[in-house]
Amino acid sequence: MTGTLQNHARKYQQPIDALGFSFTIYKAIEPSELKEAETPPDGVLVHGLYMDGARWDAEAESVVDSRPGEMYSVVPIIHFMPHKDYKADPSEYSAPVYKTSVRAGTLSTTGMSTNFVVAVEMPTSVAPRNWVLKGVALLCQLND
Numbered sequence: 548m549t550g551t552l553q554n555h556a557r558k559y560q561q562p563i564d565a566l567g568f569s570f571t572i573y574k575a576i577e578p579s580e581l582k583e584a585e586t587p588p589d590g591v592l593v594h595g596l597y598m599d600g601a602r603w604d605a606e607a608e609s610v611v612d613s614r615p616g617e618m619y620s621v622v623p624i625i626h627f628m629p630h631k632d633y634k635a636d637p638s639e640y641s642a643p644v645y646k647t648s649v650r651a652g653t654l655s656t657t658g659m660s661t662n663f664v665v666a667v668e669m670p671t672s673v674a675p676r677n678w679v680l681k682g683v684a685l686l687c688q689l690n691d
Contacts, residue, residue: 548627548665551591555629558589567633570668571626574605578624590628598622599648600683603669610640610671610678619689625667640675641666644685 548568556563568590575581578594586592602620604611613620635641643650644664651662667685671678 548591551627552629555589559631561631565631566629568627568665569630569633571628572603572608572622572669573624573626575624576621581624587626587628590626592624592626594624595687596622596625596644597686597689598642598683599686600681601678607672608670610642610669610683619686622685635666635668638671638675639668640671640678640683642669642678642683642685644687646687648686648690650684 552563552566555561556566573581573585573592575585576594578592581592597619598610598621599619600613601610602613602617603609603622605623643666645662646664647662649662664687
């Protein structure tokens with residue numbers, strides 16, 4: 548992700564510390580499902596994430612409750628696009644992305660999490676607080 552920001556900053560001559568990511572969630576789950584016209588010239592496409600505590604509804608284009616008995620659901624491809632002075636939409640849910648389902652671990656030197664990656668802004672039809680209270684997060688890998 549840092550490399551993506553660096554490349555964008557160099558290409559458009561913008562200060563890297565002024566860049567943040569905006570997010571577009573595609574309908575496709577696998578990269579092979581994308582047409583060439585859907586591949587963006589900038590940013591990065593991320594696939595292989597899982598949602599814990601909720602699911603992505605492609606029809607409603609929104610975070611919704613999990614299906615009964617469903618622990619994790621596959622998240623479609625997400626386009627991470629660098630933007631200068633990006634401000635998150637407060638009506639969207641800032642889903643934390645963790646490397647693993649263990650949501651713990653801090654560096655003793657900085658106090659920063661060793662497991663947290665980034666927060667992905669996701670549309671929702673209910674208050675984002677709903678998903679915060681349910682502990683909804685995105686995971687890079689599952690335990691099994």
